[in-house]
Amino acid sequence: PLGNGGSAAPRVSPRCGEQGAAGGMKSDVEASSPSRCDAPAIECRDVCRSYGKLKVLNNLTLTVPQGHIYGLLGPSGCGKTTLLKCIVGTLKISRGRIAVLGRPPAFPGHGVPGRMVGYMPQDLALYSEFTIGDTFSFYGRIHGLSSKDTGARMDFLIDFLDLPQKCSLVRNLSGGQRRRVSLGAALLQNPRLLILDEPTVGVDPVLRAKIWQHLVEIVKDGRVSVVITTHYIEEARQAHVVGLMRNGRLLAEAPPDAVMKQHNAPTLETAFLQLCESWDQTGSQRCPSPQGRHTNSSQSSDSSRDESQPILDSGAASVRKPTWVPFLCFQFLLPVIQISLMCLCIGGDPRGITVAVVNNETGGQLLSRSLLSFLDNSSVEQVQLSHSEAFAGIHDGRYWGIVGFGKNFSSYLMKRVMQRQVSQEVVDGGSVHVWLDLTSKSLSENMDFTTFVTPGAILSITFYLAVGLTALSFVLERKEGLLDRCWVAGVSSLETMLAHLFSQLFVISVQIALMLLLIFLVFKVPNEGSLLLVITLIVLQGVMGISFGLVISAAIDDEQSANQAALGIFYPNLIISGIIWPVECIPYPLRYLSLVLPQTYASEALRCIMYRGWGLSRMMVWRGFAVTLGWNTFFLILATVILKLRT
Numbered sequence: 123p124l125g126n127g128g129s130a131a132p133r134v135s136p137r138c139g140e141q142g143a144a145g146g147m148k149s150d151v152e153a154s155s156p157s158r159c160d161a162p163a164i165e166c167r168d169v170c171r172s173y174g175k176l177k178v179l180n181n182l183t184l185t186v187p188q189g190h191i192y193g194l195l196g197p198s199g200c201g202k203t204t205l206l207k208c209i210v211g212t213l214k215i216s217r218g219r220i221a222v223l224g225r226p227p228a229f230p231g232h233g234v235p236g237r238m239v240g241y242m243p244q245d246l247a248l249y250s251e252f253t254i255g256d257t258f259s260f261y262g263r264i265h266g267l268s269s270k271d272t273g274a275r276m277d278f279l280i281d282f283l284d285l286p287q288k289c290s291l292v293r294n295l296s297g298g299q300r301r302r303v304s305l306g307a308a309l310l311q312n313p314r315l316l317i318l319d320e321p322t323v324g325v326d327p328v329l330r331a332k333i334w335q336h337l338v339e340i341v342k343d344g345r346v347s348v349v350i351t352t353h354y355i356e357e358a359r360q361a362h363v364v365g366l367m368r369n370g371r372l373l374a375e376a377p378p379d380a381v382m383k384q385h386n387a388p389t390l391e392t393a394f395l396q397l398c399e400s401w402d403q404t405g406s407q408r409c410p411s412p413q414g415r416h417t418n419s420s421q422s423s424d425s426s427r428d429e430s431q432p433i434l435d436s437g438a439a440s441v442r443k444p445t446w447v448p449f450l451c452f453q454f455l456l457p458v459i460q461i462s463l464m465c466l467c468i469g470g471d472p473r474g475i476t477v478a479v480v481n482n483e484t485g486g487q488l489l490s491r492s493l494l495s496f497l498d499n500s501s502v503e504q505v506q507l508s509h510s511e512a513f514a515g516i517h518d519g520r521y522w523g524i525v526g527f528g529k530n531f532s533s534y535l536m537k538r539v540m541q542r543q544v545s546q547e548v549v550d551g552g553s554v555h556v557w558l559d560l561t562s563k564s565l566s567e568n569m570d571f572t573t574f575v576t577p578g579a580i581l582s583i584t585f586y587l588a589v590g591l592t593a594l595s596f597v598l599e600r601k602e603g604l605l606d607r608c609w610v611a612g613v614s615s616l617e618t619m620l621a622h623l624f625s626q627l628f629v630i631s632v633q634i635a636l637m638l639l640l641i642f643l644v645f646k647v648p649n650e651g652s653l654l655l656v657i658t659l660i661v662l663q664g665v666m667g668i669s670f671g672l673v674i675s676a677a678i679d680d681e682q683s684a685n686q687a688a689l690g691i692f693y694p695n696l697i698i699s700g701i702i703w704p705v706e707c708i709p710y711p712l713r714y715l716s717l718v719l720p721q722t723y724a725s726e727a728l729r730c731i732m733y734r735g736w737g738l739s740r741m742m743v744w745r746g747f748a749v750t751l752g753w754n755t756f757f758l759i760l761a762t763v764i765l766k767l768r769t
């Protein structure tokens with residue numbers, strides 16, 4: 123049903139115009155088959171997959187019948203792992219079709235990925251800090267097994283795979299033992315399809331025989347199918363069908379005996395060598411060489427977007443070339459950006475400070491007006507108000523201060539200048555009265571710098587500790603194959619994301635508790651407002667740090683770049699968010715950037731709660747919460763989408 127050659131029965135296939143078809147093979151397959159079943163377990167038709175310009179799978183067609191063991195053989199680098207990843211759905215194909223247990227992988231509602239498939243990747247893909255028991259319980263829970271069933275399977279697998287005690291830590295196991303744990307995790311839920319990428323590497327011959335015997339056993343009733351890759355070609359003689367791969371194509375697909383018979387070879391290995399030689403002689407005239415997989419697309423039969431682009435004569439280097447360029451630019455430019463921001467934003471004079479002016483003087487030639495005209499209007503924006511409006515405004519946080527002149531300011535001031543002795547009333551009346559809002563701004567000399575900085579510093583420390591905790595989480599899991607393995611087991615991107623979020627939340631909660639105890643009890647930083655609001659805002663900022671860390675982790679592949687990204691934004695954010703120097707001193711248009719950053723309004727909100735005792739009814743407080751929640755949602759969605767696109 124899936125195009126050419128869609129027969130359920132294996133055969134030696136004429137691939138790439140090579141040796142003739144071996145129609146008689148069908149009867150051989152039937153003789154060696156454990157049972158019959160109409161729909162194949164896996165059907166791949168004309169599958170193409172490239173990594174950049176490196177074409178790895180090249181019009182590959184393959185059929186795994188139900189209830190069979192399919193041995194996928196081929197030299198290193200021929201594309202076996204890539205094919206298996208396409209089958210389980212962790213890699214998308216560029217062209218062609220794949221059906222696994224009747225549907226394409228990752229089809230909505232399909233059990234692949236999920237409980238129907240057991241996948242043992244080539245990488246170990248095990249959590250090294252887990253014990254053997256934890257590992258099986260973890261996958262048992264993902265597959266929805268009861269603890270009793272998991273326990274029973276665990277006991278069987280530990281005994282069958284000759285594993286040490288279940289309390290042994292994975293990181294303390296030998297290489298071979300780890301591979302067997304990995305195999306055990308794939309076998310755990312008795313899946314209908316087993317995809318095993320080199321399960322017998324590092325396994326002694328006795329156990330290897332036992333594993334093969336087990337595979338033969340489980341496919342007997344015809345419900346379970348197995349695809350297995352191995353470098354030990356001879357062991358694949360126990361498979362019901364072997365597929366011989368080379369340069370991203372399938373050279374033959376038939377029962378091992380049929381392959382040997384056709385090539386008159388005493389061993390499967392010899393048959394494979396002969397097949398490769400004859401393919402090189404005849405097939406290479408029509409099909410690209412291994413290097414040709416990079417060469418001109420006009421030689422290729424493909425016409426898809428990916429494959430039809432002009433392919434240059436580059437090697438693997440061309441595949442990797444562009445990735446380091448932006449990273450290097452980022453590394454070179456980072457110090458320049460940071461020092462520029464420091465010079466621009468720290469220590470400058472404030473601009474656009476709104477000050478309420480209460481001028482009770484009336485008349486023509488007034489000294490109060492002359493004095494006000496001397497103020498630098500770019501720094502101070504004067505708002506003429508009545509006494510009550512000005513005080514209401516300063517309590518609402520709309521004005522930085524009030525400048526007030528009494529009714530007889532000019533005459534009293536003149537008296538102070540002219541007379542040697544004047545009354546207190548004249549002194550007061552002839553003075554400029556200034557009330558500064560000392561609770562949230564730092565421009566007054568009276569404002570303690572530590573007091574100003576503390577709320578912003580608390581948020582910043584919480585945010586960056588959380589970023590640091592999570593920025594590497596997916597990077598390492600992706601590198602070790604854990605992310606893919608969990609995905610094949612049926613864990614969704616959102617579930618992965620939430621699992622990380624909640625586990626890291628526990629860590630940051632302890633950090634926040636200790637930090638607050640120190641600040642309030644040891645350093646006696648005042649808190650006039652609700653402790654609950656203070657804690658909630660700090661925890662939300664911590665969650666935002668986790669979400670941002672997850673974005674970095676989902677988007678970036680290697681530890682070095684992830685670290686650079688996390689560290690690189692720390693200093694600029696600290697400077698532009700007005701944490702160590704007020705936002706009002708940041709020149710435009712950088713100030714607009716500052717206002718949309720996640721910590722600018724949040725720091726201001728925390729200052730208002732702690733030093734003014736304000737609650738959520740005040741705009742400056744709820745705005746901080748709103749911005750934090752907005753960024754949180756954005757980062758979480760972004761991380762989930764990136765992870766989904768990349769898994």
Ligand SMILES: Nc1ncnc2c1ncn2[C@@H]1O[C@H](COP(=O)(O)OP(=O)(O)OP(=O)(O)O)[C@@H](O)[C@H]1O
Pocket residue numbers: 173176178196197198199200201202203204205244441
């Ligand atoms: N993520 C990747 N990016 C770029 N190239 C890749 C990537 N993964 C694999 N390749 C290339 O694809 C080709 C096929 O790799 P694959 O791992 O599928 O081979 P294999 O047959 O499984 O080899 P082995 O038997 O050694 O495991 C190789 O040339 C490899 O360098």
